[in-house]
Amino acid sequence: MLRDVAREAGVSPAIASRVLNVDPTVRVREETRQRVQAVAKEMGYVPHSVARSLRGARTGAIGLVMHELESPINVDVLAGAQSRCAQAGYVTLLAEAEQLAEDHSQLSAFLARGRLDGVILHSGYGHEDRLVEAISRSVPAVLVNSDDGRAVPTVRVDDAAAAALATEHLLELGHREIAFLAGPKGSQTSDRRESGYRDALTRHGCAGSARVMHAGWSADSGVAAVQKLRHAATLPTALVVANAVTASGVLSALRDAPVAVPDEISVVTIHDSWFLAHLAVALTAVRLPLQDLGAAAATLLIDTIDGRGPVQDVFITEPAPELMLRNSTGRPRDRTRDPLIDQA
Amino acid sequence: MLRDVAREAGVSPAIASRVLNVDPTVRVREETRQRVQAVAKEMGYVPHSVARSLRGARTGAIGLVMHELESPINVDVLAGAQSRCAQAGYVTLLAEAEQLAEDHSQLSAFLARGRLDGVILHSGYGHEDRLVEAISRSVPAVLVNSDDGRAVPTVRVDDAAAAALATEHLLELGHREIAFLAGPKGSQTSDRRESGYRDALTRHGCAGSARVMHAGWSADSGVAAVQKLRHAATLPTALVVANAVTASGVLSALRDAPVAVPDEISVVTIHDSWFLAHLAVALTAVRLPLQDLGAAAATLLIDTIDGRGPVQDVFITEPAPELMLRNSTGRPRDRTRDPLIDQA
DNA sequence: TTGGGGCGAACTGGGCACGCG
DNA sequence: ACGCGTGCCCAGTTCGCCCCA
Numbered sequence: 001m002l003r004d005v006a007r008e009a010g011v012s013p014a015i016a017s018r019v020l021n022v023d024p025t026v027r028v029r030e031e032t033r034q035r036v037q038a039v040a041k042e043m044g045y046v047p048h049s050v051a052r053s054l055r056g057a058r059t060g061a062i063g064l065v066m067h068e069l070e071s072p073i074n075v076d077v078l079a080g081a082q083s084r085c086a087q088a089g090y091v092t093l094l095a096e097a098e099q100l101a102e103d104h105s106q107l108s109a110f111l112a113r114g115r116l117d118g119v120i121l122h123s124g125y126g127h128e129d130r131l132v133e134a135i136s137r138s139v140p141a142v143l144v145n146s147d148d149g150r151a152v153p154t155v156r157v158d159d160a161a162a163a164a165l166a167t168e169h170l171l172e173l174g175h176r177e178i179a180f181l182a183g184p185k186g187s188q189t190s191d192r193r194e195s196g197y198r199d200a201l202t203r204h205g206c207a208g209s210a211r212v213m214h215a216g217w218s219a220d221s222g223v224a225a226v227q228k229l230r231h232a233a234t235l236p237t238a239l240v241v242a243n244a245v246t247a248s249g250v251l252s253a254l255r256d257a258p259v260a261v262p263d264e265i266s267v268v269t270i271h272d273s274w275f276l277a278h279l280a281v282a283l284t285a286v287r288l289p290l291q292d293l294g295a296a297a298a299t300l301l302i303d304t305i306d307g308r309g310p311v312q313d314v315f316i317t318e319p320a321p322e323l324m325l326r327n328s329t330g331r332p333r334d335r336t337r338d339p340l341i342d343q344a
Numbered sequence: 345m346l347r348d349v350a351r352e353a354g355v356s357p358a359i360a361s362r363v364l365n366v367d368p369t370v371r372v373r374e375e376t377r378q379r380v381q382a383v384a385k386e387m388g389y390v391p392h393s394v395a396r397s398l399r400g401a402r403t404g405a406i407g408l409v410m411h412e413l414e415s416p417i418n419v420d421v422l423a424g425a426q427s428r429c430a431q432a433g434y435v436t437l438l439a440e441a442e443q444l445a446e447d448h449s450q451l452s453a454f455l456a457r458g459r460l461d462g463v464i465l466h467s468g469y470g471h472e473d474r475l476v477e478a479i480s481r482s483v484p485a486v487l488v489n490s491d492d493g494r495a496v497p498t499v500r501v502d503d504a505a506a507a508a509l510a511t512e513h514l515l516e517l518g519h520r521e522i523a524f525l526a527g528p529k530g531s532q533t534s535d536r537r538e539s540g541y542r543d544a545l546t547r548h549g550c551a552g553s554a555r556v557m558h559a560g561w562s563a564d565s566g567v568a569a570v571q572k573l574r575h576a577a578t579l580p581t582a583l584v585v586a587n588a589v590t591a592s593g594v595l596s597a598l599r600d601a602p603v604a605v606p607d608e609i610s611v612v613t614i615h616d617s618w619f620l621a622h623l624a625v626a627l628t629a630v631r632l633p634l635q636d637l638g639a640a641a642a643t644l645l646i647d648t649i650d651g652r653g654p655v656q657d658v659f660i661t662e663p664a665p666e667l668m669l670r671n672s673t674g675r676p677r678d679r680t681r682d683p684l685i686d687q688a
Numbered sequence: 689t690t691g692g693g694g695c696g697a698a699c700t701g702g703g704c705a706c707g708c709g
Numbered sequence: 710a711c712g713c714g715t716g717c718c719c720a721g722t723t724c725g726c727c728c729c730a
Binding site for chain 1: 390414423447450453
Binding site for chain 2: 710711712713714715716718719720721
């Protein structure tokens with residue numbers, strides 16, 4: 001402990017503290033400074049984080065509240081946030097949104113006074129109002145990819161642009177019957193992607209052909225969506241799937257149907273990840289900077305904690321959504337009214 | 345704070361503290377107890393975790409050091425550990441093994457005195473000797489899936505049995521030329537699986553046909569392994585892949601070759617996850633209880649911290665490895681010397 | 689008088705061993 | 710003996726003060 005270092009170096013704890021923390025206002029002889037530092041090093045002095053944060057207001061810890069870690073998409077956000085926090089000298093506490101919302105004792109352990117300097121909350125649904133409120137009431141918070149309309153700042157990627165890019169890719173290939181497989185109702189992320197899809201259709205004069213179905217975020221719900229789709233009168237020639245995990249299920253359901261991809265139907269999704277290249281058909285996707293999203297949330301939160309910078313929403317447009325072309329999209333087949341086909 | 349509650353309730357902080365902590369040795373009038381609790385509730389009193397852990401020795405926090413979170417396999421372990429810790433009333437700090445090993449300031453922030461009651465270290469490689477040492481020197485630790493030969497207790501699943509089960513599945517289908525695609529050299533997990541594979545071959549009198557190749561844990565390294573394999577003189581009729589992510593790459597490389605799965609070559613892997621059903625070919629795998637692994641590590645650590653239970657290695661055999669049959673394995677084709685084929 | 693160099697003590701929020709009426 | 714309060718401790722941080730050249 002500090003006392004030992006101070007005694008060993010022949011100074012008071014006060015001086016030892018200020019020397020070791022490189023307090024610029026302290027004035028000590030160079031010799032004394034050296035001695036204190038040498039002794040501390042020699043004794044392997046490690047400051048006691050708890051004692052330190054009891055006195056000061058800072059704990060050096062940031063809470064990461066995540067949901068659905070099974071999805072590699074969410075893990076990317078987590079990794080980005082974790083890594084940025086660590087680089088900034090903060091440790092990160094991990095919690096699971098559903099558990100926190102259900103189990104009040106977990107929530108209060110997590111939000112116990114003095115535990116955290118701030119919280120990053122990543123939620124795909126819009127259902128965590130109470131959680132957001134409980135958190136933001138006790139500590140500075142930043143929301144990732146969902147805006148609760150309150151005073152909590154939010155960080156987002158350009159979901160609409162990503163969905164528009166995906167849709168335009170299909171339009172350019174000649175598709176005119178493009179359906180959108182959305183996420184669960186109430187998901188703002190999904191809603192934003194849906195409006196990007198609709199906007200792209202509108203810009204190309206196809207607003208009338210918009211067709212939206214809802215699924216969950218899971219692969220199984222993608223399978224189920226395909227079953228439903230096949231019972232419908234006509235299959236669209238292309239599908240924009242709001243989520244890469246859902247799209248995995250879509251692809252294997254189409255394979256099992258069987259419906260040829262991309263010959264009979266093209267599929268494109270939002271978010272890129274390592275597994276897309278290895279699915280039933282290598283899946284074309286729009287890449288969004290998810291690690292950057294997590295990192296930006298961390299940066300915003302840390303700036304807020306340190307009182308730097310204005311606390312306002314961040315909208316990540318750089319790098320822009322990028323189309324990762326693989327094998328799941330192609331020209332529509334036997335729609336002879338499509339001029340692009342005639343040219344081919 | 346406690347003082348305010350005490351004042352408001354007309355008692356001393358000591359009494360307030362002991363009432364709120366349900367100290368069984370304290371003697372208070374029922375009326376007083378009620379009053380204190382009512383006031384605390386009304387004032388929304390939340391104990392200050394930092395002050396509390398400064399006095400006591402406990403912090404209520406457990407560190408989770410993970411590596412390669414991109415792999416859903418590792419995320420399963422994380423989820424199991426996180427969830428168990430949370431249920432036991434501990435919060436969890438997340439850190440990344442590589443970063444901790446490289447960046448000394450991150451390590452000391454993480455291991456700062458008073459921050460953690462213990463650490464769960466999950467590492468697939470055997471290269472973190474220094475990390476293990478630094479951690480275990482400053483706080484109780486538990487290793488997941490790797491034994492460093494030191495005094496640090498370890499929790500493992502039955503990798504050998506899983507690999508043996510996978511190999512036997514292939515042997516029973518009639519395969520005699522079964523290769524093993526191992527993980528990186530130095531990985532104890534991979535080594536244990538390799539010996540399970542060899543044991544199974546030996547039991548069936550095929551020890552001579554053992555053939556082992558090394559890859560990384562990534563999907564790309566699975567792709568690369570297939571390239572190498574195809575340049576070899578003869579392709580085996582079946583492949584046991586030590587890791588499901590690697591196997592993803594193997595399957596898509598085989599598709600692109602093309603080499604028909606399972607007609608020309610059967611593939612089976614260790615570890616089950618949601619994406620296996622959606623790969624180039626739905627992948628047969630051996631399921632190991634990974635969430636249980638994480639949870640068991642947490643339980644062992646918490647027992648250690650609380651001074652309960654003997655601190656010794658845990659070997660998880662329940663539930664036993666289970667074969668998840670999908671479409672990537674079948675009988676070997678044109679090996680006419682195999683009697684099973686003749687019967688077919 | 690001034691200022692370089694350093695020290696003492698209060699304070700952070702609670703826990704707990706005593707002790708008092 | 711019941712019911713409860715006083716005061717020190719945890720390990721640092723920091724403000725104000727002091728001493729001496």
